[in-house]
Amino acid sequence: xxxxxxxxxxxxxxxxxxxAANRDQGIGNYVTHDSILLGQELxxxxxxxxxxxxxxxxxxxxIIQALLAAAGKAADSPVTLANxxxxxxxxxxxxxxxxxxxxxxKDEVDKILAGQGMSASGILPETIDYTQFHxxxxxxxxxxxSRYFQTVRYAGTVLFAVKESAATGIDAKQADLLTEQAMQLxxxxxxxxxxxxxxxxxxxxxxxxxxxxDDLILSDLSSVRAMKGTAxxxxxxxxxxxxxxxxxxxxxxxxxxxxxxxxxxxSDALTGWRxxxxxxxxxxxxxxxxxFANVREYQGSKExxxxxxxxxxxxxxxxxxxxxxxxxxxxxxxxxxxxxxERNFQGYPAAFAKAQKLMAASSExxxxxxxxxxxxxxxxANPEDSQQLLTTGMAYWTRNRHRSLLYAKQxxxxxxxxxxxxxxxKVAYLEPSTGVYKALLGQVQALSPALKPxxxxxxxxxxxxxxxxxxxxxxxxxxxxxxxxxxxxxxxxFLKIAGREDAPVVVDVHTNPSSQQVLEEAVGYVQxxxxxxxxxxxxxxxxxxxxxxFRQPMNDRMTDEEWQIRARAAK
Numbered sequence: 317x318x319x320x321x322x323x324x325x326x327x328x329x330x331x332x333x334x335x336a337a338n339r340d341q342g343i344g345n346y347v348t349h350d351s352i353l354l355g356q357e358l359x360x361x362x363x364x365x366x367x368x369x370x371x372x373x374x375x376x377x378x379i380i381q382a383l384l385a386a387a388g389k390a391a392d393s394p395v396t397l398a399n400x401x402x403x404x405x406x407x408x409x410x411x412x413x414x415x416x417x418x419x420x421x422k423d424e425v426d427k428i429l430a431g432q433g434m435s436a437s438g439i440l441p442e443t444i445d446y447t448q449f450h451x452x453x454x455x456x457x458x459x460x461x462s463r464y465f466q467t468v469r470y471a472g473t474v475l476f477a478v479k480e481s482a483a484t485g486i487d488a489k490q491a492d493l494l495t496e497q498a499m500q501l502x503x504x505x506x507x508x509x510x511x512x513x514x515x516x517x518x519x520x521x522x523x524x525x526x527x528x529x530d531d532l533i534l535s536d537l538s539s540v541r542a543m544k545g546t547a548x549x550x551x552x553x554x555x556x557x558x559x560x561x562x563x564x565x566x567x568x569x570x571x572x573x574x575x576x577x578x579x580x581x582x583s584d585a586l587t588g589w590r591x592x593x594x595x596x597x598x599x600x601x602x603x604x605x606x607x608f609a610n611v612r613e614y615q616g617s618k619e620x621x622x623x624x625x626x627x628x629x630x631x632x633x634x635x636x637x638x639x640x641x642x643x644x645x646x647x648x649x650x651x652x653x654x655x656x657x658e659r660n661f662q663g664y665p666a667a668f669a670k671a672q673k674l675m676a677a678s679s680e681x682x683x684x685x686x687x688x689x690x691x692x693x694x695x696x697a698n699p700e701d702s703q704q705l706l707t708t709g710m711a712y713w714t715r716n717r718h719r720s721l722l723y724a725k726q727x728x729x730x731x732x733x734x735x736x737x738x739x740x741x742k743v744a745y746l747e748p749s750t751g752v753y754k755a756l757l758g759q760v761q762a763l764s765p766a767l768k769p770x771x772x773x774x775x776x777x778x779x780x781x782x783x784x785x786x787x788x789x790x791x792x793x794x795x796x797x798x799x800x801x802x803x804x805x806x807x808x809x810f811l812k813i814a815g816r817e818d819a820p821v822v823v824d825v826h827t828n829p830s831s832q833q834v835l836e837e838a839v840g841y842v843q844x845x846x847x848x849x850x851x852x853x854x855x856x857x858x859x860x861x862x863x864x865x866f867r868q869p870m871n872d873r874m875t876d877e878e879w880q881i882r883a884r885a886a887k
Contacts, residue, residue: 330818331355331842334859335807344743345804346858349691349752350708352782354818354861355810356756356775357715360763362814363771364525364719365454365461373410373464375518376592380406380467382511386504395496401439402474402497406591409467412459428470433873434570434829440474440832441490443570445728445870449833450475453721453873454821465722472723475569478532478550478557481585482575483796492546498589499549502537502806509580519593524766526723527680530564532557537589557587563591565601565674566725568594569627570829572607574627582730589639592727598678598685599713602643602671603635603727603826610670612662620658621865626731626830632661633729633828637710637865643668643675646692648702682762684716690751704860710859714837718876719821731827743854744795744803745847750786774813778806822879826872836874838864838884 338345384403390396404421405428408414414429415422420438422571427435429451436443440538443560448469455465476498477484480491505515515534523529536556540549557563561584573582607622614623614630624633642649648763659668678685691709696702717724757779764772785799795803809816822838840862847856864883868874 329820329841331619331859331861332358332807332811332817334844334857335844338857339804339807340514342741344800344854344856345745345806346845346856347744347746347803348845348858348860349694349747349749349807350711350842350861351806351859352753352779353687353691353708353712354715355806355814356760356779357712357719358816358818359775359810359813360767361454361715361719362772362816363767365457367521367766368464369460371460371517372522373460374462375514376467377410379505379511379515379518380410382508383504384502386508386688390500391751393553394501395493398439398493398880399497399500402816406467406471409624410463412463428466431873434832437474438748441476441494442477443485444473445570445829447870447873448726448827450873450875452873453718453821454876455722456877468592468722471853472590472594473569475514475527475588475590476532477586477588478553479580479584479587481577481580482572483571483577483580483582483585484569486585488547491550494588495553497549498543499537501591501670502534502589503541505534506538512878521766522723523595524682525763526720527595527597527683528561529590530566530568530596530725531593532562532587532589533593534589536560536562552586558584563587564725565596566604566727567730568600568725568728570728571730593865595720595723597720597724598675598680598683598726599640599717599825600727602640602672605667605671605674606639606664607632607727607729607826609730610667613666614657614661616657616660617659618660620656620660622658622845624729624828624831624833625662626729632664634833634867635645635727635826636836637863639671640713641692641706641709643672647704648699649706652706680762681758683759684713687752688713688761690755691749693751694749700828707863708861710837710865711839711863714823714863715821717825717837718821718839721823726824727826729826729830731830732878741804742797742800743798743849743852743856745849745856745879746782746785746789746803746855747858748786749787750783751784752789753782755785766792771813774809778809783808791886819876820880820883821876824873829870832870833867834870834873836866836868836879836885838866838879840864 333349387400401421405424408425414425423438427446427448430857434445449466451462451465455461476485476494478495479490480486502736540552543549543825564586567582569586571582608631611632622632622634622636623630638649688709821835824834824836826835842859843862844862845858
């Protein structure tokens, strides 16, 4: 493959802007697989935001108001009173109308809106990380999206646990109350056909986009409704969760594993139901395996980036994005991890092997994983190209996590421009990565039921053309003029679908309560690359994704706007 050259000083705000500049300057497009990956993610993210504003948010609001009405008609009891408080909090978040009366509901809403610290909930017997309700990602774009974010995040954080444990601070009496709350809420949903239809539709469509729930589901609660005694129901739900794989693989919550009782696992203690379920992701499950307590004391003399101090011990408190390609067998990633001694922790080999099995067992074509697998099979001509593939892969995964921020469970460590006419362009080149484009097409086909028909159709058309062009280039066949024209207009096609340009983004993917830090993954300003075909004097230009990883105080979970300011200052 012809060699590309890079000028470190030349960067653009995003992929679309970089290729738009080519059009303005009459420079042919070198269409990197980075640009196809980013273009699709941008379109999927915009499609998700549109679905949230037009469909999901109204559905969630209708479900909450229907449940609140049912709670108002129900006879007073400790369970009903607790559910009324929970639903009033959700109603205040979804409508933006904060409670005016002083009391536990207003206090809870105020803590959620402040988005600071970890503390005991005033309406539920559990400790909550309120920092996760800080609005970020594309949800800062409008008040409606911001309200939707906080509503769904809160409803997906509150765990109606079925198992008592000192590790979570929930005793048997509190577990009874939480389970009775869940059973009552589930009963109200099931008793109202319109509400049940909206609830099932919401869970199904968000599931198509972001994966299966990582907790008990509504039908599990229905299956034990006829049983007498809450304790018996709790025991049956725990047994069913163990048997049916409905225990969390991602420990998205605060837990002190030092207080686990004999025979009780962290997954047991965090088994339960959530009103709007968070989703299991292969990366989240893998990350959970690769941190304390599955991985323990550091055994070397360096300062690995993933290390932190817990209970006075140097342990692996953070996962790393680089571990994802390593889990897929990428030798360059493994070498890079070993260079900074990131795998020299007690228990790491066994944890790594288990994480690999979890990744291998994931077969969801709608996720980032099949695309990453294909990307890592691209043959690199030299170490620089190999490193760029890793950067591209991690940046693509970061964009995916940015899109799924609200739904994917986060692992926790236990404790108008100038109008100059463009010059004509007759030459362009697509980076040949047929397997990657086929995997992206498979992703679109899997997500089609949850996308607007015109969005899915337009993305399929782009990817099908990319597959044809990539295949022709691989066999050294000449491209037709209309194929060159397609490549030189690809940024405009993505812009038409997405309706906006891309920009640097950041997403927090892991929380370490002990050091009160989060792991941030970021996509920065794109890197401009020059490219020249053999026997051609026509210069082409393309863009590569960039990636950054860093820690941030959990009270200051970073927004895209804050990251863009930091990244701009570093240019």
